[in-house]
Structures are given as C-alpha cells and as structure tokens.
Amino acid sequence: MKIQVSFSLYKGQAQTFKSLVHNSLQSKVLRNYILNDFELPSDLSFLSKQEKGEVKVEKFLFDEDTDTRLTKLVADIKKEGFKANRSSLMRHIMQQLILKLEKSDSQYEGERERKFASFYFDKETLEVLGKYIPYGDRNAIIERFILEDYEPSSDQDELLKRPSEPKSVRIGIASEAFHRLDKFVEDIGVKGITRTALMRDAVLQLISKISKSDAKELIAERRLQNAVYEYEQTFGNETLKKRLKDIESEE
Incomplete structure (x- = not known):
C-alpha cells in the first residue's frame, strides 16, 4: 500500500x-x-x-x-x-x-522506450524476490540494477542451469537494459547462455544485494519450506513428524 x-x-x-x-x-x-x-x-x-x-x-x-x-x-x-x-x-x-x-552512466530523464519480454524462473526465486521487492517496484528496480550494477557471473555452468519447474513472468524494462543483456550474451558467446539466462543471474545477484544474504541459500530454504508444506497437506502433520524423525535417525 x-x-x-x-x-x-x-x-x-x-x-x-x-x-x-x-x-x-x-x-x-x-x-x-x-x-x-x-x-x-x-x-x-x-x-x-x-x-x-x-x-x-x-x-x-x-x-x-x-x-x-x-x-x-x-x-x-x-x-x-x-x-x-x-x-x-x-x-x-x-x-x-x-x-x-x-x-551514473544510466539516465532517468524523459520518456524512455520500454519493452516487455517473458522470462522463466523457478517459483521459489519469484517468491523470494517478492519478499524483498514490492510487486509494483519490481520492474524499475531490476532495470536499475541491470543498468548500473550487473555483471554476469563467471560460473558458466550456473548460467546454463534451467529451472526445474519454470514459471513465465513478463518483465518490462528500458530498451537500454535489454541491449546491455544482449551485449553480454554476445560477448560470452556460449550456446545456451541467453538473455533469459542472464536475467535469472541478474535477479539472483539483486536478491543477494538486497537481502545481504546468499540468494541460492534463501531460494533453497524456500524450496524446502514448500516441500514440507506440500507433504503435510498431502499426508498430514503426524505423518510428517514421523517422517522427519525417521530421516533424523537415518543420519
């Protein structure tokens, strides 16, 4: 509000x-x-x-x-x-x-051409992002981060990873931000490292910056919470407790 x-x-x-x-x-x-x-x-x-x-x-x-x-x-x-x-x-x-x-090299003057494109993320990534950035501010904050701070990760294996259960999200940012991502894709020159891959990388870095925590750890914790909740809803709380005890004893 x-x-x-x-x-x-x-x-x-x-x-x-x-x-x-x-x-x-x-x-x-x-x-x-x-x-x-x-x-x-x-x-x-x-x-x-x-x-x-x-x-x-x-x-x-x-x-x-x-x-x-x-x-x-x-x-x-x-x-x-x-x-x-x-x-x-x-x-x-x-x-x-x-x-x-x-x-800053980026400018916020005047009307800027804004483009929309669909990107694929894990559900948990979007949930964690929403925890730190209000929905109405999401596009502007992502745009600013890409224009001012973002540099692609040096770990190309990470960049090549794909969401296990992808969720499509439309993001609207200035043309300059898209051009910057596309220039990085061209410079890297590795098949499979696309604009979408770099957008996922940028969002992970943004989450780490805002939360002052490891984004991957936050997302893994959210994934665990979702799995536990789904198990409880399917099999009940008592079965969940028993299963957790069994796992603990197995360790």
Missing part, C-alpha cells in the same frame, strides 16, 4: 532530483535507494553541519517498508546522541542520491 509523505527539503533539492529522474519513476527510485542502497555514515556529525538554507515541503509516495526504514534510521541516529528528524535525514539522503544519479 502506498502512502503520501512530506519532507522539508532544501529549496531546489527536489527540483534537481526530478530533473534527473522521469516523473513516472521518481518515487520508485527514491524508495529503492532508501530501502536497498542508503547506509548511515559512521560519522553522524553531518547532521549538525547541515546548511541552514531555506526549505520547502515536498511530497512523495512511500510504501510501508520504506517509511518504516526511514523511521528506524532516525531512531538509530538518536541512539548515538545526535539530534535528527525525518526531514533532516531526508535532506541528507536526497543529497547523496543526487550525487549518485549525477555520476
């Missing part, structure tokens, strides 16, 4: 951000940065050194996860003995995001 939030930003700060990001992506880019990229610096004295310039109230769309993270960051700052509120922290966050966007 999206919620409207307001912050007192430096005059002109929001306009600079909006000049770098198309209006259809502004809230998504900001949410993604707060949730997945921004980290508090080790030296929190920056809050006491903020400029005393003119401020203006600006509105953005957040989701509950982003709103909760921002509130937690403010609480973490206060625990260290520094004064802070959501607006003072957002002025710093916006400043850092603008610097990142200005240095």
Whole structure:
C-alpha cells in the first residue's frame, strides 16, 4: 500500500532530483535507494553541519517498508546522541542520491522506450524476490540494477542451469537494459547462455544485494519450506513428524 509523505527539503533539492529522474519513476527510485542502497555514515556529525538554507515541503509516495526504514534510521541516529528528524535525514539522503544519479552512466530523464519480454524462473526465486521487492517496484528496480550494477557471473555452468519447474513472468524494462543483456550474451558467446539466462543471474545477484544474504541459500530454504508444506497437506502433520524423525535417525 502506498502512502503520501512530506519532507522539508532544501529549496531546489527536489527540483534537481526530478530533473534527473522521469516523473513516472521518481518515487520508485527514491524508495529503492532508501530501502536497498542508503547506509548511515559512521560519522553522524553531518547532521549538525547541515546548511541552514531555506526549505520547502515536498511530497512523495512511500510504501510501508520504506517509511518504516526511514523511521528506524532516525531512531538509530538518536541512539548515538545526535539530534535528527525525518526531514533532516531526508535532506541528507536526497543529497547523496543526487550525487549518485549525477555520476551514473544510466539516465532517468524523459520518456524512455520500454519493452516487455517473458522470462522463466523457478517459483521459489519469484517468491523470494517478492519478499524483498514490492510487486509494483519490481520492474524499475531490476532495470536499475541491470543498468548500473550487473555483471554476469563467471560460473558458466550456473548460467546454463534451467529451472526445474519454470514459471513465465513478463518483465518490462528500458530498451537500454535489454541491449546491455544482449551485449553480454554476445560477448560470452556460449550456446545456451541467453538473455533469459542472464536475467535469472541478474535477479539472483539483486536478491543477494538486497537481502545481504546468499540468494541460492534463501531460494533453497524456500524450496524446502514448500516441500514440507506440500507433504503435510498431502499426508498430514503426524505423518510428517514421523517422517522427519525417521530421516533424523537415518543420519
């Protein structure tokens, strides 16, 4: 669920951000940065050194996860003995995001051609991805990751693996992101390593980045949970407990 939030930003700060990001992506880019990229610096004295310039109230769309993270960051700052509120922290966050966007090779200006294509994933991969990225933000976050961060895995055997029970998903991203994947496919030049294979690899890397965990381990755990649930639904809880005990004794 999206919620409207307001912050007192430096005059002109929001306009600079909006000049770098198309209006259809502004809230998504900001949410993604707060949730997945921004980290508090080790030296929190920056809050006491903020400029005393003119401020203006600006509105953005957040989701509950982003709103909760921002509130937690403010609480973490206060625990260290520094004064802070959501607006003072957002002025710093916006400043850092603008610097990142200005240095980035990818551009978020103007209308961009967007293409849709179907890709095949294991069901559990999509379930884990959905745990960390809201459905409405999925395309924008995948697109940004491909354009800014993604480099194909060096393990070609992994790239060649196919989902055991593939599920088709349509993903819409900028043409530049598709071109980048296709260029990687061309550079690798191995039969079977396709755009779809690299998209699966990119999503695994994205999950690892956002979760700060091994994506393969998270997906394996989800696969185990699904298998246990399916066994319980088919044979009942008591049979499941007995079978688990049998497996434990066999070890």
